[in-house]
Amino acid sequence: MSAIALQMPDGKEATFPEGVTGAEVAASIGQRLARDAVAVRLGERVLDLARPLPEGGPLRVLTLADPEGLEVYRHTATHIMAQAVRRIWPETRLAIGPVIEDGFYYDMEPPVRLTEEDLPRIEAEMKKIVAEDLPVSREVWPRAQARAFFAERGEVYKVEIIDDLPADAELTVYRQGEFVDLCRGPHLPSTGRLKAFKLLSVAGAYWRGDEKRPMLQRLYGTAFAEQTQLDHFLWVREEARKRDHRKLGPELDLFTLHDVAPGFAFWHDKGFRLYRALEDFSRELQRKRGYQEVATPVLFRSDLYEESGHWGFFRPNMFTFQQDGEWYGMKPMNCPAHCIMFREQMRSYRDLPLRLAEYGQLTRYERSGTLHGLLRVRGMHQDDAHCFVREDQIGAEIADCIGLLDELYGTFGMGYTINLATRPQEYMGTLETWGRAESALADTLRDLGKDFAIHPGDGAFYGPKLEFDITDALGRKWQCGTVQVDWNLPERFDLKYIGADGAEHRPVMIHRAIMGTLERFIGILIEHFAGAFPTWLAPEQARVLPVSDKAQAYGRQVAADLRARGLRVDLDKSAEKIGKKIRDAQMAKVPYMLVVGEREEQAGTVAVRSRASGDLGAEPVAAFADALAAEVAERRLQPR
RNA sequence: GCUGGAGUAGCUCAGUCGGCAGAGCGACGCACUCGUAAUGCGUAGGUCGCGGGUUCGAUUCCCGCCUCCAGCUCCA
Known part of the structure; x- marks a missing residue:
């Protein structure tokens, strides 16, 4: 009988007979680990405890302390929820039930319209399923068998999922008691392992996010290893509700919103004091770093947007109109105007970096359903700036932007994480310049020793961006700052400077905002501080x-x-x-x-x-x- | 934009099974001239989201639109 070799997290190597399961390995390490184990990770794959290990490699026994362990736990919770709904309404069709950041959901199509009042009943049934402690088993089925099984039960969504799976995919179903579901897994060994869980809400969701397809009912829930963690999660939710800036803002006489101007804020005296305090703070920091402040028009003829590419790439997000037979657009960004200003005069390499900052009004058309208090508006002001630099200055300039960002966020006591958003589907320019821009951002972050995640396809149409997500007092993340490297707009506007060699060169443009949109940032601050601002920001000190x-x-x-x-x-x-x-x-x-x-x-x-x-x-x-x-x-x- | 819910005084809400619209808080006025989280009394305030239809009569029933809320989608 052959053996498989496993490398444990402590660096030791252990040998087990072929066919050994994750559960057996856990038991060989210790009783406690055997009890706490929810799955194992072999190399990159997470496997069920009961599954014989297919090969050797680095192995880690996962518990609820591991993020992947918690995912497995919540995934099983989703199945238990679906099973409970199925017990109450047997005709319910199931679609997909993934784990999300704070919990899980399952999209389904029950024969009735569910409301929040149905949740306790479903939870009660879930508790029964947990008490029954049903073993969860994994089965590999031939495609034809799976398709026939789900088709016979009218599970049209499951059938569609099966048909969309690649031809060589291994099809697995999981079984717990009478409940059988198509699922990649892995899962807990039995339903009795689920402890602290709660169903949170029910909402509509389109099948595959497509508004032309049927509207399913999405049940949201969450689960934690311990009741105390669940209690804390629920406390944060409740606290977030109490801190809602849409409630606190008008209560504290900071701003109001009116139907006559959807997506635009009316700033009251108190709110505008806070607004100015933020703007002045930004000014102070930027002046120290050699920024110039400018103000450019809010309205341009379409020629400008043709030149910048906005007319082709951003028009659906703009307010446009015709006047005297000419097209005009409200400006959604400052970059085209700043390019015009750069081009006004002959620039020397000695003038670079040239940093133009602007706090003026921007207007973007956002679809009505997306508007949300100050957090998503149509009329906005950004702490926006464009730094025109030589290629050899890119790294230093990005580093300077991050220095500014550290100083600003630090003042609010907020930490942040970084994402690198790369080339989207619809983009301007060449693959070559995109490659250079993306590596300029990544290289600088590595030089600064900053960790970052990659968000493929999330960049702006003219260039890749770094997105900075700040974490507020309730642990929620908000994307605010952004730094973008752009070779495209300088090209389109034919921007030039005279180098030390006397020849013309193309500058590179760095778009950056730290607070991002002031309206949005203030909304976040209201919730972060629960309206009790630090004295320097307080409208009334x-x-x-x-x-x-x-x-x-x-x-x-x-x-x-x-x-x-x-x-x-x-x-x-x-x-x-x-x-x-x-x-x-x-x-x-x-x-x-x-x-x-x-x-x-x-x-x-x-x-x-x-x-x-x-x-x-x-x-x-x-x-x-x-x-x-x-x-x-x-x-x-x-x-x- | 799509699905569902909602829109009555500045705010939170009650109400009218079709017959001139109500409370609390807030605002304003008067009295009290007060020592660390609510003094008392009084007054004002509403085309019942907008437009059309049905009706003797619509805030109420019907249709359309707008806005907001929860999501989907999108994103700063």
Whole structure:
């Protein structure tokens, strides 16, 4: 009998008789591992525990601590959910049931329309299936047998999946009790292994994402190894609901949205203070790095877009119209205008990098169903810039952009991950320039020692991009920053500079945005901070609260003194009692409340109350002003 | 854009099985002149999303459109 050799994660090699299963290997290592194992990974493949190992190689026993182990666990949860639905509505047809980032779903076609009220009933049935502890078995079927089996049961979606599988694909079905499903696997050894799970929602979803095909019902759920993890997940969801910027924004008097301008925000005074604080911050960082700030038109004749390629590649996302027989378009990006400005004069290699920054209005047509508060809008302002560089400056310029990005994100206490988005299906330019652009980005990241993932086909039509996903306080990821290398627009606009050799050369353009869209970034910040902004960002940094009308005059004086120091300070002029004024300020999440009455007026002080830690006692007005100014200058994340 | 749900006061919502529309909060006014999370009283505020149809009469029933919400898709 021959043997197979396995390399374990600790580097040791072990030999087992042919036909050994993952479960047996786990048992040979230890009792505890045998109990916790959910699957094994042999080389790149994840296999069921009960499956005889087909060959030797590096082997890892997977538990729920491994991401792949959790995937297996959730995949089985999907099957248990489908089995439960099938038990309640036996005619239900099944489509696909994959694992997603936070859980799983199954697209299915039950004979009834499901609502959230049906979820507890399905969950109850799932609990029964878990209690039955049904063994899950894997079977390899010939294609004809599988096709006939599912066709006979009217499983039209499964049949379509089978027909689309490549001819040489091995077809497997998994069986648990009476439930049989076409599935690549792998799965848990039995249904009793599932512990903490919950069904979350039901929504419509088109078969294969195609709106011309039938609308199926998608059941979402999630599962975790431990109840505490599930509880935490549910807490985050609930917290996200409470922090919804569409609710907090108007409540905090930051902005409103109106039906008369779908996808555009109305910025109120308070919100615009925050907006300007962000824009000023960006300006400050960019000025240090040699950026110039410009402002270009919002509306162009179509000639410009013909030249830039937008008319051909981006028009479905633009607002366009005809006037006096000519076509016009609202600008969706600043790059064409910046190219025009670059071309206005003869440029020397000594002028490069030339960095043009702009915060102006951009307008893009986004389909009505995609609009979402400030997170997806039609009217937007970006912290946008285009850096025109020589080829030998590309790496350094990208590194400089990432330095800027580190500084900005760091100020908000947010980390990020990087994706490299490569050439899309519809693209401009040649494969050669795309190759150079993609490697310029990848090489720079490697030089900087930054990890990144590749997102094939996600690039812009004119060039590949780095996408920076920030992580907020609830662990959610948001794509904000982007850095793109572009050889195409300089070509189309015939941009040139005179090199040291006296000859004309083509510059390379780097498109970059750090916060991305300000509207969107503010939406993210509202949810990240739950509306309780750091003092430097807070629309109202302090509010003066006179104990009674007798202290109004002194309060007015204090507010004026603080405003004269450039601080954002308002006065509560209402006729309410001090308790109510404090409550109002606290609910408005103002960092500092300055209570003033006779005592303070006599002493020239303010009684400081912090949003975070309550009463801090009395301080001279000047001392408070110094402390507040210092906190703002340092952009501290928390008030005292 | 597609599927489903929704649109009544600034906000949260009730209501009319077709007969001149209601509450709480908020806003405003008055009184109280108050010491660290809600003082009391009063007032104003609605073409019941928009357009058409049915009807003696439509916020209510029917049709179309717009917007929002949950998804699909797309993306900053």
